[in-house]
Amino acid sequence: MTTPSKLKYTVPGMSDTDAERVVTLLQSRLNASNDLHLTLKHVHWNVVGPHFISVHEMLDPQVDAVRGFADDLAERIATLGGSPVGTPGKLVEARTWEEYSLGRATTQEHLGALDLVYQGVISDYRDGIKELDELDLVTQDMFIAQTEQLELFHWFIRAHLEDKGGNLSTTGASSEKDAAAAAGEG
Numbered sequence: 001m002t003t004p005s006k007l008k009y010t011v012p013g014m015s016d017t018d019a020e021r022v023v024t025l026l027q028s029r030l031n032a033s034n035d036l037h038l039t040l041k042h043v044h045w046n047v048v049g050p051h052f053i054s055v056h057e058m059l060d061p062q063v064d065a066v067r068g069f070a071d072d073l074a075e076r077i078a079t080l081g082g083s084p085v086g087t088p089g090k091l092v093e094a095r096t097w098e099e100y101s102l103g104r105a106t107t108q109e110h111l112g113a114l115d116l117v118y119q120g121v122i123s124d125y126r127d128g129i130k131e132l133d134e135l136d137l138v139t140q141d142m143f144i145a146q147t148e149q150l151e152l153f154h155w156f157i158r159a160h161l162e163d164k165g166g167n168l169s170t171t172g173a174s175s176e177k178d179a180a181a182a183a184g185e186g
Contacts, residue, residue: 112183
């Protein structure tokens with residue numbers, strides 16, 4: 001993870017130590033948002049099958065929203081006196097998750113894999129929300145708003161993976177490939 005350099009200043013009422021930790025949390029979500037919007041666009045370009053157009057068009061608003069999240073996160077880092085890092089090499093160096101594993105695949109396979117991607121991103125946001133409760137309520141509010149949107153997008157994905165009894169085809173999958181295979185069978 002890219003750690004912030006010593007801040008020269010931060011916002012009034014926040015200690016430098018707290019600001020440095022908040023910047024680290026923000027940078028983590030900036031990396032995740034940049035990765036997620038590129039992954040969503042990758043899926044948009046590589047999805048095939050009978051439900052192609054509906055999934056293809058469902059993803060564009062998600063891409064746009066997540067790109068906006070990245071901009072908001074980067075601006076918050078700068079507001080706190082940090083320097084946001086958005087270069088591809090630093091993102092890859094800092095990320096704690098694996099590269100998206102599917103190329104050209106059916107809508108169901110991609111949606112199954114995206115179910116796991118969203119689970120990871122949302123879980124990390126929720127961990128940040130808990131930690132920010134003691135550090136910075138302004139940044140926490142941003143994380144909460146972004147999480148609400150991510151959970152909505154995740155629901156859109158899961159609606160394609162759910163049977164009429166409410167069971168997800170991806171339940172128990174531990175990798176994107178496993179989730180894609182399970183969703184493709186449904």
